[in-house]
Amino acid sequence: xxxxxxxxxxxxxxxxxxxxxxxxxxxxxxxxxxxxxxxxxxxxxxxxxxxxxxxxxxxxxxxxxxxxxxxxxxxxxxxxxxxxxxxxxxxxxxxxxxxxxxxxxxxxxxxxxxxxxxxxxxxxxxxxxxxxxxxxxxxxxxxxxxxxxxxxxxxxxxxxxxxxxxxxxxxxxxxxxxxxxxxxxxxxxxxxxxxxxxxxxxxxxxxxxxxxxxxxxxxxxxxxxxxxxxxxxxxxxxxxxxxxxxxxxxxxxxxxxxxxxxxxxxxxxxxxxxxxxxxxxxxxxxxxxxxxxxxxxxxxxxxxxxxxxxxxxxxxxxxxxxxxxxxxxxxxxxxxxxxxxxxxxxxxxxxxxxxxxxxxxxxxxxxxxxxxxxxxxxxxxxxxxxxxxxxxxxxxxxxxxxxxxxxxxxxxxxxxxxxxxxxxxxxxxxxxxxxxxxxxxxxxxxxxxxxxxxxxxxxxxxxxxxxxxxxxxxxxxxxxxxxxxxxxxxxxxxxxxxxxxxxxxxxxxxxxxxxxxxxxxxxxxxxxxxxxxxxxxxxxxxxxxxxxxxxxxxxxxxxxxxxxxxxxxxxxxxxxxxxxxxxxxxxxxxxxxxxxxxxxxxxxxxxxxxxxxxxxxxxxxxxxxxxxxxxxxxxxxxxxxxxxxxxxxxxxxxxxxxxxxxxxxxxxxxxxxxxxxxxxxxxxxxxxxxxxxxxxxxxxxxxxxxxxxxxxxxxxxxxxxxxxxxxxxxxxxxxxxxxxxxxxxxxxxxxxxxxxxxxxxxxx
Amino acid sequence: xxxxxxxxxxxxxxxxxxxxxxxxxxxxxxxxxxxxxxxxxxxxxxxxxxxxxxxxxxxxxxxxxxxxxxxxxxxxxxxxxxxxxxxxxxxxxxxxxxxxxxxxxxxxxxxxxxxxxxxxxxxxxxxxxxxxxxxxxxxxxxxxxxxxxxxxxxxxxxxxxxxxxxxxxxxxxxxxxxxxxxxxxxxxxxxxxxxxxxxxxxxxxxxxxxxxx
Numbered sequence: 001x002x003x004x005x006x007x008x009x010x011x012x013x014x015x016x017x018x019x020x021x022x023x024x025x026x027x028x029x030x031x032x033x034x035x036x037x038x039x040x041x042x043x044x045x046x047x048x049x050x051x052x053x054x055x056x057x058x059x060x061x062x063x064x065x066x067x068x069x070x071x072x073x074x075x076x077x078x079x080x081x082x083x084x085x086x087x088x089x090x091x092x093x094x095x096x097x098x099x100x101x102x103x104x105x106x107x108x109x110x111x112x113x114x115x116x117x118x119x120x121x122x123x124x125x126x127x128x129x130x131x132x133x134x135x136x137x138x139x140x141x142x143x144x145x146x147x148x149x150x151x152x153x154x155x156x157x158x159x160x161x162x163x164x165x166x167x168x169x170x171x172x173x174x175x176x177x178x179x180x181x182x183x184x185x186x187x188x189x190x191x192x193x194x195x196x197x198x199x200x201x202x203x204x205x206x207x208x209x210x211x212x213x214x215x216x217x218x219x220x221x222x223x224x225x226x227x228x229x230x231x232x233x234x235x236x237x238x239x240x241x242x243x244x245x246x247x248x249x250x251x252x253x254x255x256x257x258x259x260x261x262x263x264x265x266x267x268x269x270x271x272x273x274x275x276x277x278x279x280x281x282x283x284x285x286x287x288x289x290x291x292x293x294x295x296x297x298x299x300x301x302x303x304x305x306x307x308x309x310x311x312x313x314x315x316x317x318x319x320x321x322x323x324x325x326x327x328x329x330x331x332x333x334x335x336x337x338x339x340x341x342x343x344x345x346x347x348x349x350x351x352x353x354x355x356x357x358x359x360x361x362x363x364x365x366x367x368x369x370x371x372x373x374x375x376x377x378x379x380x381x382x383x384x385x386x387x388x389x390x391x392x393x394x395x396x397x398x399x400x401x402x403x404x405x406x407x408x409x410x411x412x413x414x415x416x417x418x419x420x421x422x423x424x425x426x427x428x429x430x431x432x433x434x435x436x437x438x439x440x441x442x443x444x445x446x447x448x449x450x451x452x453x454x455x456x457x458x459x460x461x462x463x464x465x466x467x468x469x470x471x472x473x474x475x476x477x478x479x480x481x482x483x484x485x486x487x488x489x490x491x492x493x494x495x496x497x498x499x500x501x502x503x504x505x506x507x508x509x510x511x512x513x514x515x516x517x518x519x520x521x522x523x524x525x526x527x528x529x530x531x532x533x534x535x536x537x538x539x540x541x542x543x544x545x546x547x548x549x550x551x552x553x554x555x556x557x558x559x560x561x562x563x564x565x566x567x568x569x570x571x572x573x574x575x576x577x578x579x580x581x582x583x584x585x586x587x588x589x590x591x592x593x594x595x596x597x598x599x600x601x602x603x604x605x606x607x608x609x610x611x612x613x614x615x616x617x618x619x620x621x622x623x624x625x626x627x628x629x630x631x632x633x634x635x636x637x638x639x640x641x642x643x644x645x646x647x648x649x650x651x652x653x654x655x656x657x658x659x660x661x662x663x664x665x666x667x668x669x670x671x672x673x674x675x676x677x678x679x680x681x682x683x684x685x686x687x688x689x690x691x692x693x694x695x696x697x698x699x700x701x702x703x704x705x706x707x708x709x710x711x712x713x714x715x716x717x718x719x720x721x722x723x724x725x726x727x728x729x730x731x732x733x734x735x736x737x738x739x740x741x742x743x744x745x746x747x748x749x750x751x752x753x754x755x756x757x758x759x760x761x762x763x764x
Numbered sequence: 765x766x767x768x769x770x771x772x773x774x775x776x777x778x779x780x781x782x783x784x785x786x787x788x789x790x791x792x793x794x795x796x797x798x799x800x801x802x803x804x805x806x807x808x809x810x811x812x813x814x815x816x817x818x819x820x821x822x823x824x825x826x827x828x829x830x831x832x833x834x835x836x837x838x839x840x841x842x843x844x845x846x847x848x849x850x851x852x853x854x855x856x857x858x859x860x861x862x863x864x865x866x867x868x869x870x871x872x873x874x875x876x877x878x879x880x881x882x883x884x885x886x887x888x889x890x891x892x893x894x895x896x897x898x899x900x901x902x903x904x905x906x907x908x909x910x911x912x913x914x915x916x917x918x919x920x921x922x923x924x925x926x927x928x929x930x931x932x933x934x935x936x937x938x939x940x941x942x943x944x945x946x947x948x949x950x951x952x953x954x955x956x957x958x959x960x961x962x963x964x965x966x967x968x969x970x971x972x973x974x975x976x977x
Contacts, residue, residue: 045912045913045915046912046915046917048920049911049912049915049917050901050902050904050908050912051901052920052923053895053908053911053920053927054855054895054896054898054899054900055853055894055924056896056900056901058854059854059857059920059921062848064848064849064852122845122849123814123838123840123845216955217955218919218921218955219857219919219921219953219954219955220857220919220921221859266920266921268857268919268920268921269918269919269955271955300861301859301861489919490919491918491919491920491956492918493918648915650915651915651958654957654960655918655956655957655958656957657957658957659957682862683859683860683864683865683953684862684864688955691947691949691950691952691959692950694946694960696960
């Protein structure tokens, strides 16, 4: 029976909160009351830190087993070609080489897989790869958004393409859309009466923005180690989804789920690109079967860039209808983007959800090109959409002579974000903005090249939950505690918050909790996508820990001779009034060798808005002679329910910001239109942010109790990266007076906008 | 443990003969980076090196983390491959295999080098310190402990290289400024975004006053 309960939700004091009535799911503990948590919510070192900093954490790249083979993939050098012949005779003659050749007939992008082979060493595999001879009939290609949209452009696909989805996408059904030439769409959506909104407007403003293709660049490339043990396939995968890899391999090899074991204890980054087994993973498992030996497939850095996913580029048009006081009455939004041979480029989520625009019309279209497939990447579509909308708002503030923050507050009904704007403005020193403008004018008059600027932007993301997450807590007679869930660690570090929650409920030191994750034989855990990990997992952890505690309390009650309700459990002891008994002693009296308690992720109940807000502020210095931008400071104020492990939340925010700065200033996949080849599939010429580009970062989290689950648990990975690029762009606009409308904002683009690039005479 | 701030004069000379870095540079300058794609060049470079030196494995002996290590390797074998594949020291990571990400950083006679750009034969007779040699989970070195305390890591894949670079910095400069740290790890890429933690960790480790990182 569901129990009715009154809970308090909202921001912690001094802000007003609200009491609501909920139906507590059977067996689920009531949510944390405001302000009463002894362990969770604090900072502490991550539990797996010592094995990671000493090189003992074994990633998939590190899988080594006697007799194993190393696999390589032969990939297309052409953007579009018919495969006429594949001659593997030379490779077959080499010692210990096994080949998996699916006899591909057409390749649609530079880097598309043709076949895979494995050999006793990586070098031998590369030798064998050189010995394979492929002949091609090269076909016309199209590799840019603009060219692919044109009538008569070479077609990437002859047939209609169905959308494929991954755990990194926003939940929802695949959509069926019209397809004309290479353009698939538009997908129309929106809210309110847009016609009426524009009729009520006193003015309109339109901007067009573009963003470049960004690649994920996880430091560990996509990789999978496969071994067949009888009829069971055991793999280690560098993945964001232990169970999504298991399910995919079970489907491909027609195995039941118990015959596929996936281990993913340590994953060297993912950022949205590592959900499935991948064609490389399937190759590894097939080669392992053929050879009867374990096979490691680890993509090299070039393959990673070409074939393993990217954030699509975008072309976005925003038209705002506004009143002279800054109120937005309507927004008309259109986007085109290319995910190469894949779908899912829409950027309209931000304009619909971030602010209180009363009427919004969105049309999103995918444009196919002969390039590697895009996929989910940290807040899909949102950094792009945020850049477009926040650029338009900044332009509107300029036009109306309004303070940019005042304009945002005018259109922001979110109580949580209004608090975030206020905290962030204070921390960055927004009040200095007018003074900085004056100082820039003085600097310009004096011939100094340096200009300072402040910018801000809003974040938006959503609370998704992976249903079915379950946790087991085992307590042994010697007092040791194990917690099991199959979730992977891609850097978010779930071991630590899991241990903190269990430690809090059992009154034990965090280090005493042995957290076991990254194995599909443990109970189901969420894939790390959509910022679902914490919110899906932590309530189940807490439920399991509370159930274990309740069972121990029954034992303690008998030992102490007092009712369980009068016993407190803290600091390794059960106490009631003047009596006390050690945790270990209670465990030694367990009826079985092991106490096993499970906890399920109950369905969400009532609570606050499911959106995750956030406000970021950036301070930059721009050298107007060289066009170089130095980001000096970023202040990020976010809400993510009640942080379980504050250190991890802050690290996630820092990471989101650094990726956002990198996106704003540096990252761009460059493709040669004539050959259709990617020119910078590496980390020398595809520039990502490094140590010298790192500014001061101030991550701040508001004290927020959203309800919905027993731990007020919510994620942070994605919202942290949504607004950074826009905030940096707006700071550059403040510093220089130019309005960046294309990412990345390179020195060349800044100098061009400043009119400092000499124009070449046409025909000269 | 490598304590000398600078490697002895003779070991700093570029190794004689064909080096992998030299080969890559040479080929890259002739062919042009864009035309064939970077990794193809690397595979070609390895192949050329192998073809020039004959096929047999050649013995090598060196000191790794204080212990003598021997093995027979083809001329093209990198130090990273030898450490990871032959000697099971997988703490050293390979992120790009061409010296651009720093995940494979080890100490060669005390100086940080990219082990993916160092041929194992060029390390013959020399002293290597890998991440495993700096400390263990039970007995972390000061900089390793400082990394944990400052949460200067997330996924942990770049971390070994980052730690080795910082360790080398602290060995040659016991009181580094933040700029010194930024310079020291400028060849170490981190995608999770842990740099601010790395700066804090170096600062904290320096303050402990232990010269060895």
